[in-house]
Amino acid sequence: MSKHNIGKPLVFTFIPPERFLTSRWKNGRGVTHEIARHEENGAWVWRLSIAEVASDGPFSRFEGLARILTVIEGAGVNLHSPEGAIQARPLVPVHFSGSRAVDSRMVDGPIRDLNVIYDPARIVAAVEVLTGPCQHEVKVGPVGVLALFGQVAVAGRVLPVGVFALGSDGAIDLSDGAICLLVTLRDKALITLPPQDLSPPDATP
Structure with missing residues (x-):
């Protein structure tokens, strides 16, 4: 890697x-x-x-x-x-x-x-602007965080402005007025679909 x-x-x-x-x-x-x-x-x-x-x-x-x-x-x-x-x-x-x-x-x-x-055939991607004060929990990855303004912490570590954090499984904490970009990259093969109801339709008139 x-x-x-x-x-x-x-x-x-x-x-x-x-x-x-x-x-x-x-x-x-x-x-x-x-x-x-x-x-x-x-x-x-x-x-x-x-x-x-x-x-x-x-x-x-x-x-x-x-x-x-x-x-x-x-x-x-x-x-x-x-x-x-x-x-x-x-x-x-x-x-x-x-x-x-x-x-x-x-x-x-x-x-x-x-x-x-x-590659849209492989990945579901999104970019979100986060503004503090807030906390965002990351459970899947990889995700990227770019600190743009104010104090941003990723997994308990301060992320300096202009530095990019890449990983998964942690909290993103923004102080009042802080701004960062959150990039989410999800593998389509790992996305779990909700269970389907396969029972026959109700035939009762």
């Missing part, structure tokens, strides 16, 4: 920004900081990253995958495609297909965003 290829961690690991894997975009318009990813047979099951988007331009396409983008700094970005426009605004997660041809237009200058890219 490496810091950039994590499947199902059993405890929370804190990943500081200096451990992110950074790469510049070929078009020169941005930078991707990869936090973690899980692969099987050379294909992505999921990837978590933070992008710095400096100017307008096309997004990379990820055929067969799905995306959740959440702006964490800046005024936002409009994502234009033949299917229509998506308005991505601060702390409002937006979902779209990785196969979608997207051309981005900045609202008012550069942004930073958290990106969740995943």
Whole structure:
């Protein structure tokens, strides 16, 4: 298990920004900081990253995958495609297909965003904004937590702003006014369906 290829961690690991894997975009318009990813047979099951988007331009396409983008700094970005426009605004997660041809237009200058890219045939993914004071219990994983503001604690440890926690089975505590993003990645094969009533229908007239 490496810091950039994590499947199902059993405890929370804190990943500081200096451990992110950074790469510049070929078009020169941005930078991707990869936090973690899980692969099987050379294909992505999921990837978590933070992008710095400096100017307008096309997004990379990820055929067969799905995306959740959440702006964490800046005024936002409009994502234009033949299917229509998506308005991505601060702390409002937006979902779209990785196969979608997207051309981005900045609202008012550069942004930073958290990106969740995943295989929708394998994974049920969600991004939730948590605001303190609150406590959130995590029983399944993997989940990710990105502290954005104030005091956030994960499994009894303070999570500094900008640090990402990845793991499962613990409590997330936010002090008054604190903000974090909670990423949930659930394996569809492990999701238990509610029992079905297989009794015959009542034939009584």
